[in-house]
Amino acid sequence: MNQGVTVQLLVLATFIATFYISANIYRKTGEFSARKFEGLAKMEEAIGRATEMGKPVHWSYGMGAFDAQYLAAFVLLEYAAGLCAKYDTRLIVSIALPEVVPMTEEVVRKAYIEQGKVESMQPEDVRFWGGSHNPAMIGTISREQVAGNFMIGSLFHESILSIEAAARYNAIQVMGTSNTHQLPFIAAGCDAIFIGAEMFAAAAQLDATPVRVGSVRAPDLITSVFVVLMVVGALMVTMGNTTLKTLIMR
Amino acid sequence: MTFIKTKLPVVVTFVGAFIIIAQYYFDIPAWKTLAAELLRWNVILAAFALALGIGGIVKLHWGRIARRAPTALYSAATLITLAFFLAIGLAQTTRGESYRWLYDYIYLPVAATSYATTFFFITSAAYRAFRIKNSYAAVLMVSAVLMMLQIGIFAAFLPIAPRIAAWVWNIPTSAGMRAVVIGGALSLVGNSFRVIVGLERGHLGGGE
Amino acid sequence: MSATLGIWLAAFLTLGLFSWMYKENPWFRLVEHVYVGAALGHLAVTGYQNVLDIAWKPATQQGKYLMWVPLFMGVLLFSRWSRKYMWVSRSSIGFLVGTLAAVSMTNAIRAQLLSQVAATMMPLDSINNIIFFAVTASATVYFIFTLQQKWAAPIMDLGKYGMMIAFGATFGNTVMSRISLFTGRLQFLLFEWLKLGN
Amino acid sequence: MALIRKLSNIDVRILYLIMVIAAIYPLLRPIGLPLPISDRARDAYAAIEALQPGDLVFFGIDYSPTQEAEMWPQTLAVGHHLARRGVRIVMLNMIEGAFRYEERMRDIILAEYPEYKYGENIIALPFTAGREAAFQSVVADFKGLYTYDLAGNPVGSLPLWNEIRGASDFKMYVELADAPDWWLRPMSQVPGLQLWNGTVASGASTMAPLYQSGQMIGFIIGMVGAAEYEFLVGKPGMAAAAMDTQSMGHVLIILFVVLGNIGYQAIKADESRAKAKRAARGDV
Numbered sequence: 001m002n003q004g005v006t007v008q009l010l011v012l013a014t015f016i017a018t019f020y021i022s023a024n025i026y027r028k029t030g031e032f033s034a035r036k037f038e039g040l041a042k043m044e045e046a047i048g049r050a051t052e053m054g055k056p057v058h059w060s061y062g063m064g065a066f067d068a069q070y071l072a073a074f075v076l077l078e079y080a081a082g083l084c085a086k087y088d089t090r091l092i093v094s095i096a097l098p099e100v101v102p103m104t105e106e107v108v109r110k111a112y113i114e115q116g117k118v119e120s121m122q123p124e125d126v127r128f129w130g131g132s133h134n135p136a137m138i139g140t141i142s143r144e145q146v147a148g149n150f151m152i153g154s155l156f157h158e159s160i161l162s163i164e165a166a167a168r169y170n171a172i173q174v175m176g177t178s179n180t181h182q183l184p185f186i187a188a189g190c191d192a193i194f195i196g197a198e199m200f201a202a203a204a205q206l207d208a209t210p211v212r213v214g215s216v217r218a219p220d221l222i223t224s225v226f227v228v229l230m231v232v233g234a235l236m237v238t239m240g241n242t243t244l245k246t247l248i249m250r
Numbered sequence: 251m252t253f254i255k256t257k258l259p260v261v262v263t264f265v266g267a268f269i270i271i272a273q274y275y276f277d278i279p280a281w282k283t284l285a286a287e288l289l290r291w292n293v294i295l296a297a298f299a300l301a302l303g304i305g306g307i308v309k310l311h312w313g314r315i316a317r318r319a320p321t322a323l324y325s326a327a328t329l330i331t332l333a334f335f336l337a338i339g340l341a342q343t344t345r346g347e348s349y350r351w352l353y354d355y356i357y358l359p360v361a362a363t364s365y366a367t368t369f370f371f372i373t374s375a376a377y378r379a380f381r382i383k384n385s386y387a388a389v390l391m392v393s394a395v396l397m398m399l400q401i402g403i404f405a406a407f408l409p410i411a412p413r414i415a416a417w418v419w420n421i422p423t424s425a426g427m428r429a430v431v432i433g434g435a436l437s438l439v440g441n442s443f444r445v446i447v448g449l450e451r452g453h454l455g456g457g458e
Numbered sequence: 459m460s461a462t463l464g465i466w467l468a469a470f471l472t473l474g475l476f477s478w479m480y481k482e483n484p485w486f487r488l489v490e491h492v493y494v495g496a497a498l499g500h501l502a503v504t505g506y507q508n509v510l511d512i513a514w515k516p517a518t519q520q521g522k523y524l525m526w527v528p529l530f531m532g533v534l535l536f537s538r539w540s541r542k543y544m545w546v547s548r549s550s551i552g553f554l555v556g557t558l559a560a561v562s563m564t565n566a567i568r569a570q571l572l573s574q575v576a577a578t579m580m581p582l583d584s585i586n587n588i589i590f591f592a593v594t595a596s597a598t599v600y601f602i603f604t605l606q607q608k609w610a611a612p613i614m615d616l617g618k619y620g621m622m623i624a625f626g627a628t629f630g631n632t633v634m635s636r637i638s639l640f641t642g643r644l645q646f647l648l649f650e651w652l653k654l655g656n
Numbered sequence: 657m658a659l660i661r662k663l664s665n666i667d668v669r670i671l672y673l674i675m676v677i678a679a680i681y682p683l684l685r686p687i688g689l690p691l692p693i694s695d696r697a698r699d700a701y702a703a704i705e706a707l708q709p710g711d712l713v714f715f716g717i718d719y720s721p722t723q724e725a726e727m728w729p730q731t732l733a734v735g736h737h738l739a740r741r742g743v744r745i746v747m748l749n750m751i752e753g754a755f756r757y758e759e760r761m762r763d764i765i766l767a768e769y770p771e772y773k774y775g776e777n778i779i780a781l782p783f784t785a786g787r788e789a790a791f792q793s794v795v796a797d798f799k800g801l802y803t804y805d806l807a808g809n810p811v812g813s814l815p816l817w818n819e820i821r822g823a824s825d826f827k828m829y830v831e832l833a834d835a836p837d838w839w840l841r842p843m844s845q846v847p848g849l850q851l852w853n854g855t856v857a858s859g860a861s862t863m864a865p866l867y868q869s870g871q872m873i874g875f876i877i878g879m880v881g882a883a884e885y886e887f888l889v890g891k892p893g894m895a896a897a898a899m900d901t902q903s904m905g906h907v908l909i910i911l912f913v914v915l916g917n918i919g920y921q922a923i924k925a926d927e928s929r930a931k932a933k934r935a936a937r938g939d940v
Binding site: 258267275297300304329360368370376386395420435441 | 491502507512513535545563578624629639
């Protein structure tokens with residue numbers, strides 16, 4: 001054993017154990033619930049308003065490379081597409097990466113089939129733009145005067161462009177990303193946001209699988225323990241006892 | 251063959267990662283040496299990977315030129331620039347005089363300026379995008395304005411402005427970002443773990 | 459002479475990108491496409507030099523035979539350029555991503571989780587420390603997604619406000635960054651190209 | 657009302673023009689607004705000031721030209737400070753676009769400080785790919801990672817290189833980076849190595865908690881940080897000259913946000929009034 005890594009190893013072991021145990025529990029019981037997410041409620045509100053106004057809603061993943069954020073985005077897209085199918089509202093998807101086109105088509109089709117509306121799905125509304133994603137997205141938002149604007153994924157400065165374009169039509173905007181450099185902008189311009197891991201939890205809530213459940217439960221447990229440690233540790237330090245503070249770096 | 255195509259990549263991923271993790275926690279001198287070697291290999295593979303982007307771009311722009319697309323001339327500009335950099339760069343590496351000229355007077359100004367144009371995005375977004383729609387956005391904007399007032403005219407007339415900005419930075423900002431850092435690090439642990447044990451394979455790529 | 463030519467070329471490229479602010483135009487698009495070529499070319503050249511320095515020359519000139527392994531795996535990476543043979547690259551990619559994941563994971567637990575938790579164990583004996591502690595703890599609670607008790611909601615909300623202050627500061631700082639980057643190019647145009655001022 | 661409507665409907669190109677003029681004017685005719693030096697910058701200065709001549713220091717140059725405006729003035733100011741302290745400098749570079757800045761800084765130190773002789777008390781190492789893995793490699797086996805220096809000399813021919821055993825010989829890591837934490841995660845493993853960071857303003861907030869926790873001993877941020885440092889080392893330069901432009905820009909951006917929001921609130925008020933009217937007439 002190396003020096004100063006005991007607690008670190010304990011954290012990793014707890015993480016892995018919780019991951020597998022909670023995934024297995026879910027496999028047996030099928031039970032998982034998480035708190036209500038403002039972003040999901042706002043998405044529904046946006047689609048409802050779009051239906052009233054007879055305007056479409058717009059979806060994009062941003063320009064970032066394919067990573068885990070896309071996996072959460074697929075689930076959230078399925079949720080949005082399902083609502084759109086239910087209310088007969090158009091959903092336009094702008095895509096930058098070629099590799100996510102087939103996945104996106106599949107996700108949208110699945111949502112329409114589940115609502116029994118497969119005939120009203122418009123395949124041409126899933127649009128691949130590649131490198132010209134940004135101008136194409138701005139153009140789509142303006143031409144269609146969208147009433148709702150969603151962007152979930154690995155976002156870069158295209159998030160600002162999208163917010164600005166949709167703000168002109170007072171669209172309800174919901175975005176989410178783990179990229180800390182964009183969080184301030186989406187928080188400033190949107191009606192609701194998913195902050196980092198929040199979108200993974202929302203995805204697990206919408207469509208739970210053992211892996212997704214484990215991926216939410218494990219960090220949840222570690223975070224809970226950390227919060228307790230912070231409180232106890234701070235109280236101990238306040239009373240002049242630094243045992244816990246030095247212990248966790250052992 | 252299926253083993254090489256689908257299982258081997260997962261095995262390689264796991265074994266490489268396991269050696270590095272094990273020697274981090276346990277004192278095994280031989281593994282330490284091995285891990286240092288693996289890290290060097292990682293660096294070399296990463297260096298190879300820097301050239302990977304060329305394939306897709308050449309395919310895309312060559313296609314446009316072949317189709318005589320309306321943007322073919324621009325595509326030619328991309329390919330010609332790329333060819334120049336590659337020809338001179340491969341001949342004399344970055345240590346050559348001509349390559350430095352290319353870097354100083356082409357790559358540097360376009361890279362710096364392309365990023366500087368985000369200044370315009372921020373300007374128009376400030377005016378048209380950042381509508382204060384709820385109390386969260388209101389708090390955000392107040393904090394943003396306080397940060398921007400820490401230098402210049404306001405600091406000149408209101409010496410307290412920089413002190414307020416410093417407080418906002420040192421206390422609530424550092425504290426709030428700490429939660430974001432902790433959350434982000436846990437996400438990183440989760441993602442890394444899923445990659446290492448092969449639950450996530452998106453990076454391995456499609457194909458047959 | 460070649461420096462003067464270079465500065466005029468750099469100014470031409472810089473102004474081309476800035477011409478976007480009037481509207482999108484062929485000059486802008488030309489420079490944008492030059493950027494793509496230059497950036498990819500430069501990446502490849504630095505990668506090439508790196509491989510030469512730390513793998514190829516040691517392998518061929520200094521008898522470090524182990525270096526042939528990464529050289530071989532590196533060449534396999536280029537099978538990604540073919541849809542049919544992409545699978546050949548998978549083991550190399552797996553190694554690259556797996557070892558990096560292992561490094562980040564172990565490092566993050568130490569440097570960003572435990573160190574940060576330990577630093578939050580601060581004496582609650584001043585207003586500043588109490589505010590700091592309350593914001594960190596409540597914002598951390600925000601990231602416990604399966605916590606659904608009623609009492610937790612106001613704590614999460616406090617945490618969200620704390621994060622909004624942090625995002626606001628980031629917002630302000632990013633505006634600063636963008637203005638700096640623009641100023642940097644103006645300094646080039648005014649002083650190096652036009653040679654105004656001193 | 658008409659005025660508010662007009663103010664919330666200005667062509668953005670006019671705003672761009674106002675911004676450009678506000679940026680150029682103070683560059684040519686400096687106003688000389690005061691720049692208060694922050695405690696953070698003073699502490700960062702003090703940390704380097706506390707280095708002893710001969711201490712081994714890593715000097716990481718890790719930014720691409722995209723962030724040159726903020727990072728090169730920082731590099732100059734910090735580089736001069738390090739050279740004045742007479743420390744032994746080993747320059748590193750882990751970002752693809754940074755080698756020219758490393759070269760320039762090396763040449764400036766060699767030209768302006770006669771006590772610095774290349775290979776004896778300063779070395780510049782070449783770019784290494786791999787990001788976090790490259791830094792981890794420095795921690796795991798620094799001497800095994802490099803074969804040549806930036807100029808292509810075999811590292812074995814440099815006397816300073818032969819004096820170094822590994823990363824733990826170093827006193828401080830001064831990292832000037834446009835990217836956040838992935839350098840810190842590995843480097844914080846080296847026992848006794850102090851970490852000192854200069855970064856871009858846009859990426860600084862993720863580093864703020866790591867500075868507060870004491871994991872970094874010095875921290876300067878963006879062009880403002882560069883300007884402060886220029887004043888501290890007594891060499892006001894590009895960053896200091898840009899401060900008036902910087903503050904004019906801030907004022908205008910704040911003004912635009914306020915204008916945009918006044919317009920937004922006016923439109924919202926209009927809409928709800930119209931809605932109330934329709935409701936009163938019983939249209940809904």
